[in-house]
Amino acid sequence: EDQVTQSPEALRLQEGESSSLNCSYTVSGLRGLFWYRQDPGKGPEFLFTLYSAGEEKEKERLKATLTKKESFLHITAPKPEDSATYLCAVTPRDYKLSFGAGTTVTVRA
């Protein structure tokens, strides 16, 4: 069965303090790895899709990377509006996503 483990569970950062979130996965034949952002009481918001090891994608202060066993979400010079729960998901097929429990990031001004 697909397994996704995210660490740390929670991360408190000072504004401007860069850091990384980890997503370790076990899946039989990765077809895609997804990163989502979720604000309290809302649905997940799509950020990135990574398809193969070595791939990288960037969006504003966020950069996602992928290896054969894990993915990292790097947050560069975060701002308070980057505070959210970041979810990682994998799929060995092209429909069912298996999510991790998420990393809750709090950025203090």
Next chain:
Amino acid sequence: DTGVSQNPRHKITKRGQNVTFRCDPISEHNRLYWYRQTLGQGPEFLTYFQNEAQLEKSRLLSDRFSAERPKGSFSTLEIQRTEQGDSAMYLCASSTQGLPNEQFFGPGTRLTVL
């Protein structure tokens, strides 16, 4: 706004009652998914449709749960004889077919069973 919409946003019900939720996907998306999320956890897959066909159901979807997508447009998720353990956020997502394409989520329906 042409995103995924869900109604109602909140539902409070008593144990044993039936509830129904509705999801309207992005119009050009032929795939529609239902997930359930409890506090502190990531979403868990329940079921998905390609057009009007329900192609897979998770073992989490007990006999009390039924989902439909008539005419391949909106979808409904019904829970019969609700239990306190059904309290959760029910999320709907949609996507196009093909590559593992990104799924776009709606705002969710928060169910509280008293």
